[in-house]
Amino acid sequence: MVPATAYLALSAVLFTLGAAGVLVRRNALIVFMSVELMLNAVNLAFVTFARQHLSIDGQVIVFFVLVVAAVEVVVGLALIGEIFRSRETVDIDDVDLLRG
Amino acid sequence: MEALAPARVVLLLAWPLAGWLANGLLGRRLGRLGPGLVGSAAVGASFLTASWLLAAYRALGPEAGPVPVPLGPWFGAGDLVVDAGLLVDPLSLTMALVVSGVGFLIHVYAIGYMAGDAHPARFFAYLNLFVFAMLLLVTAGNLLVLFVGWELVGVCSYLLIGFWFDRPAAATAGRKAFVTNRVGDAAFLLGLFLLFTAVGSLDILTVGEAAAALPAGVRLAAALLLFAGATGKSAQLPLHVWLPDAMEGPTPVSALIHAATMVTAGVFLIARLGGLFLAVPEAMAVVAAVGALTAFFAATVALRQHDLKRVLAYSTISQLGYMFVAMGAFAPAAGLFHLVTHAFFKALLFLAAGSVMHATHDVIDVRRLGGLARPLRWTAAGFAVGGLALAGVPPFAGFFSKDLILEHAFALGMATGNYVPYLLGLLTAFVTAVYITRAALLTFAGQPAEPGAHPHEAPPVMLWPMVLLAVLSASGGLLGARAAGEPLLHFLEPVLPHLGGPLAEVHAPAGPLMALSVATALAGIALGWTVHRGRRDPAGGAFGVFLERRWYIDALYEVALLRPARALGRWLAGPVDLGAIDGLVNGVGRAAMRLGAGVRRWQTGYARQYALGVLVGGVLILVFWMLR
């Protein structure tokens, strides 16, 4: 039997990978996709816990995460498109005007 | 008792208060003469009310005591419960009549004197307010009510001295008066606190009755503190310095406030709290000593002043000293008698001086005057009457009152062996005669110092009050003369025992003393005539300079008090306020800005760095949770 630890470990690894991606990559789209990776890792964790405690609530949460992630991607991509329409690059370090 | 119902007594105060409001709020619409008429009418109505109250009081019969006039509770704070109330008795009635009567005459005079001024409404408003405050002071039934009046007359004095506030000298003089009075007022307040703590009430009748039962130390302290307050208001040593400078104000102000009424408030206070003072012989000794010394000092200084109004100012200080001598000699009624006669002749002298200024276009330096006797006949006559009264020549009023005081001072010497007040008083009388003769000769006699001027006599509206005051100065002696039955003294008897304290059994030789007084006065006049005939004014060498510089007391204050105070002020304004306090406040601001500038460097604008921060924070929180 696969213990819950395995699934949670996988979730942790995926999450950390996603976090690393957000921090290290400069391409805005790849950063965005790393964020989606993180969200998926979290979904896995929720499903695992739902299975462990036999509570359907965990899966309901995943449902909502899915919905909100979809909307978020829509809006985010629209923003990215708008911001980078005038530049030639999608380097997120390029948008640094909000500095003190 | 109905005639003395609270509403009617308050009417006495209501007239000048209404006059103040009318002139203050509507004055500008009353034209040139309106304010003066309103103001005079208000004070005149007050005088009539006072007379009516007098009649009502006398109708109560000879056994009627003081009549308290309660006006209801005022305020309460803890143990202190103060009821507002007035007091109708011979003392307050006498003072009220003098204040409103002489005040009325001076108001009428002022209509003429201030005719060309640009702000008559403000002037008469202040004058009415002053009369209200003074009447409040003298009719107060409670020491706090009295204090309100006390302070308010001080405020009015400040406002009126500095009436022409665009003149720096006037503004400075007003300030000096107020600040000097403040010193006295501080002592006054301490005395009030002490009395309240000891007696439990500030009602005048209560305090008077309880005074004798107080412990000796408390009695002495309270009496001395209250006397210190009186010293400020009545311009005795060492708080006299404000009165000569107060002459910067318009002459009617000098006449009313700084001769006839406000400055007598200190004397009145001692009389009002007679019960307390008569029980403290040591304090009485101090009072007499200060009074005598002041009287002598001021008279000598008046010998060498060149500003006619300042001569009269020092004369006032000197005569007030006499009144305090009377108080200190356990003869308060005699002091009050002199207060009344002094009000008559000193107001007359000031009004005459004002008339001179009116005629010479504000020249008041006697060195530049002279030869005014013929063009200013009436004024000169008035000044002569006033001067004779001041010098103490019978049958003028001043003779009777001053002689009575000297008689009691002599009795004090007989009873206690201390003849200093009497001797100083006699010497002062001599000097008084000399200086007033000098003033009269230099101003009116001989030839004008500056030819080419054409002085003209004052208009009737200014002359009639002088005439009336001259009549009073001439006949006022009847109020206290033995031959006339001493009506004033007997009227005051229930409140101010004629001869109280240790002097009750002593009888001074009245006849010889009277003769000595007359001789002294005449000798002084003779000396003055001899020295200053033809308008000569010998400087008197070093001694003359000493007198001219007012015994260097003003210089002493300047060096010892004023310069350090100014330096302290500059230090506090500069290094302390600007440097330390502002520095602290600004420093807080600067520190905040520096902190902000430092923190600003974290805001780089790079989203990835912010994300890193979030991760690091998340790590820390996770670790923290796990370690718990």
Next chain:
Amino acid sequence: MEWAVFLPAAALAVAGGVGVVAARQPVHSAIALLIVLAALAVTYLVLAAQFVAVLQVIIYAGAIVVLFLFVIMLLNVRSGEDLPVKLPRQAAVAAVAAGVYLTALLVAVLGAARPFPPAPDGFGTAQAVGAALLADYLLPFELAAVIMLVGIVAAVLLGRRPPAGRGDR
């Protein structure tokens, strides 16, 4: 027996994750994401979350990744990695932080080493999730619809071409 499903799926997921993060071209990154999603869907099936697994495939793989691909193609993006580096130390610090984080997470996770209890029938089915959604979580369900509406409006507004002649183009 479950291990036989879990291990390959986990390996694929990790490989895909590395691919998402490390790919040079965004398109490669999107394909890698697709692999991750598929692997996770399989895992959900094992964990008795059938409905969620299907949703994952439909919504995530079928809609979101497709959307990503559209935008990548539309913007004709270059890789953007050959531009001057503005944050030199970011990578190192991030690596350290991520390493610490992973360690902490794994340590935390170790405490959950228990086998699963047997799942009742109907657990994780569409009926089960649907019942919960429409009973206990009705309000969030409706709000989710509102969020989607907001997202649609936002996307339309943001994606509009500005009218001709405006701005500093």
